[in-house]
Amino acid sequence: MIRRPLRPLARVLRARDEGGNPDAIAAENLRLRHEEMRDRARARAEGRLLVLGFFFFVAFLTIGVRMGALAATEAEEPRAVANGNPIINQRSDIVDRNGRVLATNLDTHALYAQPQQMIDPAHAAVELARIFPELDAEELLEDFTGNRRFLWIRRQISPEQMQQVHDIGDPGLLFGPREMRLYPNGPIASHILGGASYGREGVDSAEVIGVAGVERYFDAWLRDPANEGQALELSIDLTVQAAMEEVLAGGMTLMEAKGATAIIMDVHTGEIVAMASLPDFDPNDRPRPLTEGDQSDSPIFNRAVQGVYELGSVFKIFAVAQAMELGLVNAQTLIDTRGPMTWGRFRIRDFHDYGPQLTVTDVIVESSNIGTSRIALMIGAPRQREFLGSLGFLEPTQVEMVEAPTGQPLLPQQWSEISLMTISYGHGLSASPLHLAQAYASLLNGGHRVRATLVRQDGPQEGERVVSEEVSAAARSMLRQVVTRGTASFAEVPGYEVGGKTGTADKPRPTGGYYTDRTISTFAGVFPAHDPQYVVILSLDEPQQFVAGENRRTAGWTAVPVAAELIRRTAPLMGLRPEIATLDPTGVTQTASH
Structure with a gap:
């Protein structure tokens, strides 16, 4: 220049x-010269301000576009980038069919120690043993003064215990947040729910996983964050379940039984409204499986699903229904009931002598083994097996529990003619009470196959047809007569028109043969019989009742009265109004008052 x-x-x-x-x-x-220098400086400053303003404009425009894009997208939880799979510690609730909570989550804390940061390990060990009596102070002190750098003390502690540990004042005692599974109803529906425990654990979180029951079966669904906290809705009714367990516990005590189980199922949808097995347990403190002895003695054993038994005469209605469906007999066909019935070295006898012949209806009403065996011979083994298979007796139930596959029915190695006869009256084939419930529902609901489920359904199941509507109605009529004039007379509940069948089976010995003083007593029923809504199955393990100078072990004396009380208590809870017979006007006498 x-x-x-x-x-x-x-x-x-x-x-x-x-x-x-x-x-x-x-x-x-x-x-x-000064004016020229001033003009140049001003022009330079204006240029710089223009460039700076442009950059600010671009920056604000970028931020505005980004904020608009974020506002237009769906909300998503941020995820921290880390090596390995993150621990998912959220778990959906489980509720009954009316939305009442069966299982939920509770925020709590875990207690752990970092011994290298402890100031007074001896004092801390003594105080911890005082707060948690199951801990040993000497063992804690040994761990605190050894080479360990980390030590879990308690996986879950209460707020009160947390405050007590705070009061110890040792910086080496630390807390980690936890989410624990809580079952607010205690033992109610314990076998259905199963229980939960911790899987992978970290200092700041822990993985809650199902260990049994529906908690294990639906574990992946319950832990899936995509469900956004949606609860798993079961088919059971908490009120009905509680009433069932109360009645079942009273009946088990009254009949001096070793165990008991009961099921109430909707005959049209297959929904299990209530299912109980006693003895039971509290899933908040689930006991460990037995390491020796009979697993059926454990309280965590589910008799309704896992227990397979010879269920006795409750099977007779299947033989009669199949024979009617095949056109071999009708309700009034006369059947030869003279006995004993001989097949090789085997003898088939009736509990009483029912005379030379009975109608098919009376074979069911009187529970004749001989009459049922003769009807089974008309059917034949291949057709019997096929029919029982259509009712679900040849495979485990598909109910939504991890225990279901263990309830595999025990079938004869060879379905011979003697097997044909004994199976017709409930011996030689072992199945679970849940098998029996879904088979009765399929037979009595009009003849459509239903499958047991613990998940609430939107409507009836439209399964394949197993018998005709006419045969289903005839079977219901026979079962109703078993209650009005047969072996299940104690099952009569005024207003609910109960139909059902008793079954008493001797328990097999582990070494072979059968006990003479131990039985499985079962009642399988339907109500109301003229318009079936629910099937009820109740079974007692080794019951006995001392009546008229002798011990009674048959189902008519043991299982039936308990089942009647169960129906009386639960039917109103399920919305069934009793049907009260109207008084015949001709039976009313008008009197004049004076």
Whole structure:
């Protein structure tokens, strides 16, 4: 840049010639130079401000576009980037069919120690043993003073216990947040729910996993964050379940039984409204499985699903229904009941002598083994096996529990003619009470196959047809007569028209043969019989009742009265109003008052 001189010689000489002041020329040039410098600085500053404003505009535009994009997308929880799979510690609730909570979560804390940070290990060990009596102070002190750098003390502690540990004041005792599974109803529905425990654990979180029952079966679903906290809705009714367990416990005590189980199922949907097995347990403190002895003696053994038994005469209705479906007999066909019935070295006898013949209906009402065996011979082994298979007796139930596959029915190695006869009256084939419930529901609901479920359904199951509507109605009529004039007379519940069948089976010995003083007593029923809504199955393990100078072990004396009380207690809870017979006007006598 060429700078203009402040005192140009030509102008100075001209000014002197004209008598002017040369210094004025220098002052004027200095002023012009400063104005030029000022204009250049202003232009430079304005350019910089323009560039800076452009950058600010672009930045705010970018931020605004990003905020708009975030507002238009669905909300998503942020996930921390870390090596390995993150621990998912949220778990959905489980509720009954009316939304009442069966299993939920509770925020709590775990207690752990970092011994290298402890100030007074001996004092801490003594205080911890005082707070948690199951801990040993000497063992704790040994762990605190050894080479361990980390030690779990308790997986779960209460707020009160947490405060007590705080009061110890040792910096080496630390807390980690936890989410524990809580079952607010205690033992109610314990076998259905199963229980939960911790899987992978970290200092800041722990994985809650199902260990049995529906908790294990639906474990992946319950832990899936995509469900957004949606509860798992079961088919059971908590009120009905509680009433069932109360009645069943009272009946088990009254009948001096070793165990008991009961099921109430909707005959049209297959929904299990209530299912109990006694003895039971508290899933908040689930006991460990037995390491020796008979697993059925454990309280965690589910008799309704896992227990397979010879269920006795409750099977007779299947033989009669199949024979009617095949057109071999009708309700009034006469059957030869003379006995004993001989097959090789085997003898089939009736509990009483029912005379030379009975109608098919009376074979069921009187529970004749001989009559049922003769009907089975008309059917034949292949067709019997096929029919029982259509009712679900040849495979485990598909109910939504991890224990279901263990309830595999025990079938004869060879389905011989003697097997054909004994199976017809409930011996030689072992099945669970849940098998029996879904088979009765399929037979008596009009003849459509239903499958047991613990998940609430939107409507009836439209399964394959197993018998015709006419045969289903005839079977219901026979079962109703068993209650009104047969072996299940104690099952009569006024207003509910109960139909059902008794079954008493001797328990097999582990070494072979059968006990003579131990039985499984079962009642299988339906109500109301004319318009079936629910099937009820109740079974007692080794019951006995001392009546009229002798011990009674048959189902009519043991299982039936308990089942009647169960129906009496639960039917109103399920919305069934008793049907009260109207008084015949001809039976009313009008009297005049004086």
